[in-house]
Amino acid sequence: MKISVLDIAFNQHNAINHIHPTLLEIHGQYFLTDTGYEDTLPQLQTALNQHGIDLTSLHGIIISHDDIDHLGALYNIKKVNPLLQVYCSKTEEPSVTGKTEAERLVQAKQLLQKLPEEQQAWGKNFVALQESIQRIPAVDHVVQDNDLILGGIRVIETPGHTRGHISLYIEASKTLIANDALVVEPGGALNIANPEFTLDLQAAIGSVQKIHALNIQTLICFHGGIITDHIQQKLDQLIHQYKI
Numbered sequence: 001m002k003i004s005v006l007d008i009a010f011n012q013h014n015a016i017n018h019i020h021p022t023l024l025e026i027h028g029q030y031f032l033t034d035t036g037y038e039d040t041l042p043q044l045q046t047a048l049n050q051h052g053i054d055l056t057s058l059h060g061i062i063i064s065h066d067d068i069d070h071l072g073a074l075y076n077i078k079k080v081n082p083l084l085q086v087y088c089s090k091t092e093e094p095s096v097t098g099k100t101e102a103e104r105l106v107q108a109k110q111l112l113q114k115l116p117e118e119q120q121a122w123g124k125n126f127v128a129l130q131e132s133i134q135r136i137p138a139v140d141h142v143v144q145d146n147d148l149i150l151g152g153i154r155v156i157e158t159p160g161h162t163r164g165h166i167s168l169y170i171e172a173s174k175t176l177i178a179n180d181a182l183v184v185e186p187g188g189a190l191n192i193a194n195p196e197f198t199l200d201l202q203a204a205i206g207s208v209q210k211i212h213a214l215n216i217q218t219l220i221c222f223h224g225g226i227i228t229d230h231i232q233q234k235l236d237q238l239i240h241q242y243k244i
């Protein structure tokens with residue numbers, strides 16, 4: 001299995017931001033973890049081209065969780081590649097397919113009710129952004145904790161950021177694709193993704209402890225990219241930081 005961490009750069013709030021879907025080549029088939037935003041689809045296409053492939057070459061996409069930066073482009077990718085196999089957790093499948101409201105949308109609507117007048121415009125925009133996500137009608141592969149998929153990827157349920165968030169552990173190379181269970185901060189330390197938007201902080205810490213129990217040599221975070229140094233130590237620090 002060949003693992004390539006993509007670097008998708010884009011402008012956000014007048015700064016350059018980066019997100020990192022992972023491209024997996026498994027027996028000549030290509031799989032992607034998460035899609036980026038609808039608006040970053042051109043950058044994703046460029047990144048795939050750099051690997052000699054395009055959107056139609058993708059065999060499947062594993063969606064880690066229902067957030068705009070992780071599945072925002074899924075609908076458009078599926079449109080150009082109708083045979084694309086989509087994977088996500090059993091918990092997130094109803095919202096990924098639009099059968100139920102996404103947790104983030106519910107959260108955004110609740111937040112809007114509590115926001116003071118001067119932040120109402122921001123809150124309405126946040127709700128509208130969640131509502132703008134186009135949904136695919138069906139998921140092909142619904143996965144659960146400990147499932148072994150694609151001949152060597154262990155599904156690790158890591159709830160907290162959302163209820164059905166999953167990380168992926170590639171046993172052969174001791175690589176964890178943590179998605180948003182962890183982020184790498186600019187200085188290299190690990191943190192929880194957006195603690196203020198974490199739907200269940202206690203569960204998120206529990207997920208970090210679950211990750212800590214794995215033997216990880218390479219850690220890939222959607223926000224922050226790849227780290228290989230002092231992973232256990234950084235996880236220790238993070239658990240310690242959130243201990244009440």
Ligand SMILES: [Zn+2]
Nearest residue numbers: 067069180222
């Ligand atoms: Zn994210």
